[in-house]
Amino acid sequence: MTQDGRRLRGLRSRETILRQAVGLASVEGLDGLSLGRLAAATGVSKSGFFAHWQDKEQLQLDAVEWAARQWAERVVEPARRAPAGVRRVFALHEARLTFYGDATLPGGCFFFAAQAEFDDRPGAVRDRLARAMRDWQEYIRRMVAEAVTLGELPESVDPAQLAYEIDALGEMVIIHSRLHDGPAALLYARRAVLQRLRALCPDPALLPED
Amino acid sequence: MTQDGRRLRGLRSRETILRQAVGLASVEGLDGLSLGRLAAATGVSKSGFFAHWQDKEQLQLDAVEWAARQWAERVVEPARRAPAGVRRVFALHEARLTFYGDATLPGGCFFFAAQAEFDDRPGAVRDRLARAMRDWQEYIRRMVAEAVTLGELPESVDPAQLAYEIDALGEMVIIHSRLHDGPAALLYARRAVLQRLRALCPDPALLPED
Numbered sequence: 001m002t003q004d005g006r007r008l009r010g011l012r013s014r015e016t017i018l019r020q021a022v023g024l025a026s027v028e029g030l031d032g033l034s035l036g037r038l039a040a041a042t043g044v045s046k047s048g049f050f051a052h053w054q055d056k057e058q059l060q061l062d063a064v065e066w067a068a069r070q071w072a073e074r075v076v077e078p079a080r081r082a083p084a085g086v087r088r089v090f091a092l093h094e095a096r097l098t099f100y101g102d103a104t105l106p107g108g109c110f111f112f113a114a115q116a117e118f119d120d121r122p123g124a125v126r127d128r129l130a131r132a133m134r135d136w137q138e139y140i141r142r143m144v145a146e147a148v149t150l151g152e153l154p155e156s157v158d159p160a161q162l163a164y165e166i167d168a169l170g171e172m173v174i175i176h177s178r179l180h181d182g183p184a185a186l187l188y189a190r191r192a193v194l195q196r197l198r199a200l201c202p203d204p205a206l207l208p209e210d
Numbered sequence: 211m212t213q214d215g216r217r218l219r220g221l222r223s224r225e226t227i228l229r230q231a232v233g234l235a236s237v238e239g240l241d242g243l244s245l246g247r248l249a250a251a252t253g254v255s256k257s258g259f260f261a262h263w264q265d266k267e268q269l270q271l272d273a274v275e276w277a278a279r280q281w282a283e284r285v286v287e288p289a290r291r292a293p294a295g296v297r298r299v300f301a302l303h304e305a306r307l308t309f310y311g312d313a314t315l316p317g318g319c320f321f322f323a324a325q326a327e328f329d330d331r332p333g334a335v336r337d338r339l340a341r342a343m344r345d346w347q348e349y350i351r352r353m354v355a356e357a358v359t360l361g362e363l364p365e366s367v368d369p370a371q372l373a374y375e376i377d378a379l380g381e382m383v384i385i386h387s388r389l390h391d392g393p394a395a396l397l398y399a400r401r402a403v404l405q406r407l408r409a410l411c412p413d414p415a416l417l418p419e420d
Contacts, residue, residue, distance in 0.1 A: 027330045107330050116326030119388040120237045120317050130389045137390065164391070164398035168382035169375060176374065178329040179340045180347065188374035199409070 014052050017042050018066040021059065025067075026107030029117045030060045030125065057124060064128045067110040068135075074099050076139065086152040086201050089143045089166070093193045096170045100177070101186050108174040137163055153200050162196075169193050224262050227252050228276040231269065235277075236317030239327045240270045240335065267334060274338045277320040278345075284309050286349065296362040296411050299353045299376070303403045306380045310387070311396050318384040321346075347373055363410050372406075379403050 020042050021033055035056060039049040053059040075095045082091035100108055107113055111132065118126040140163035147153040153162075169192045176185035191210070198204040230252050231243055245266060249259040263269040285305045292301035310318055317323055321342065328336040350373035357363040363372075379402045386395035401420070408414040 029327070113326055115385050115389060116323055117239070119385060126389075133385075134390045160394070161398050161401060164382070164386065164395065165379060165402045168378045168386075168399070168402075171385075172374070172378035172381055175325050175329060175343075175381075176378075179325060179336075180344045181374070184370070185374065188371050189378070191371060192375045192378075 010051065013042075013044050013048055017044055017049070017052065018062060021063045022067045022070065022110050023106050025063055026105040026110040026113050028107070028113075030063065030114050031117060033059060033063065035059065060125045061128055063110075064114070064125065064132060067114075068132045070104075071099075071111070071132075071136070074104060079143075084143075084146055085150040086147045086197055086206055089140070089147055089153075090194065090197055090207055092140065092143060093166055093170055094190065097173065097186050097190055100173050101183075108178060109171070112171060112174045137167060140166055152203065152206065153197075154202070157200060162200075165196065166193055220261065223252075223254050223258055227254055227259070227262065228272060231273045232277045232280065232320050233316050235273055236315040236320040236323050238317070238323075240273065240324050241327060243269060243273065245269065270335045271338055273320075274324065274335065274342060277324075278342045280314075281309075281321070281342075281346070284314060289353075294356055295360040296357045296407055296416055299350070299357055299363075300404065300407055300417055302350065302353060303376055303380055304400065307383065307396050307400055310383050311393075318388060319381070322381060322384045347377060350376055362413065362416065363407075364412070367410060372410075375406065376403055 017038060021038055024038070024041065025033055033056065035049060035053065036046075038059070039046050042049075053062070075092065078095045078098075079088055079092040082088045111129070114125075114129055115133065118129055141159040144153065144157065144159040144162050144166075148155060148157055148159070169189050173185045173189045176188075177183065181188070194207060194210070198207050198209075201207065227248060231248055234248070234251065235243055243266065245259060245263065246256075248269070249256050252259075263272070285302065288305045288308075289298055289302040292298045321339070324335075324339055325343065328339055351369040354363065354367065354369040354372050354376075358365060358367055358369065379399050383395045383399045386398075387393065391398070404417060404420070408417050411417065
């Protein structure tokens, strides 16, 4: 095998391991990611495994990176196909709900599980998670601000306030759908943001009625 | 010491241990509650400890009970002093935000941490947590329905939908305030529910303006 071939195979196994790691962490938390256990679950040899990660913290950090990239591909990118403005704000929320509703990750949401676990634990993993969350919030804010600039939301809207609301209404689906409301949580979350945006938008016909 | 005296001392140490357990679990999760560790943290002798709990699951279940009672005392009871109707709905939300803002528990919220941890783990602890959450949701729904009956919210309001919104906007304070927004999260959560209720209430003057 050429050096390029070995490199490619290495990248593929790294990708496979990280996908598995993010799925596992969405269920059991990042702290449950032991190198030995993951090596067993992925069927990668221990030596192959240690070629990528020498310690658990680096694996956790790489899992956060992988999850952030998945979120960008599955939630942010689809929403970018909607026209800029209030429709893109709602498309972002809908793409997130689809991500949850499709059970893309077995535990629902990697970030939800990881944040609840690390919010009280100072260190590199917590910092990386906080940055991912700030980036996401900042992105919602920018989409809201853009809708204001386009005249599709009133000037009186505070983007940080509305971004908080949209994020909270979406994120709580994870707990509510898994612990008691079932699929109704998705409907509540969708309707809450839809009605909020329709009430604010001077031209509600831009958005679906229900 | 009389038998009654011993019994009282036993109840007190049980109470002390559970308070400490709920505080610890709000930071590190219920799974971190090892009997040995808690015995050390509370300074209760191991024999005193094992007089109350033989296994970790029973301790976890008792911690959930204790946390549910604390929530009733610190959030539900204060709200009952507000007049029934839309003011009580908002008082419930405010009492919760005060609970968080006062850092009553070192990790912010016992239930948030425990739910994120146990939503994927079938068993008695998960069932008890799900019941606590259903009770809480059901309580918000009843308060909303009462406000509808009193004519302080319109008939068109779906209590389950509005209860989801109020709960989501409140609960996400835990993650947002600890990971990036800081105290602003409390303001966003307060304003979001206040403006939502004012927009719905035929007599918004029942509620504060801001």
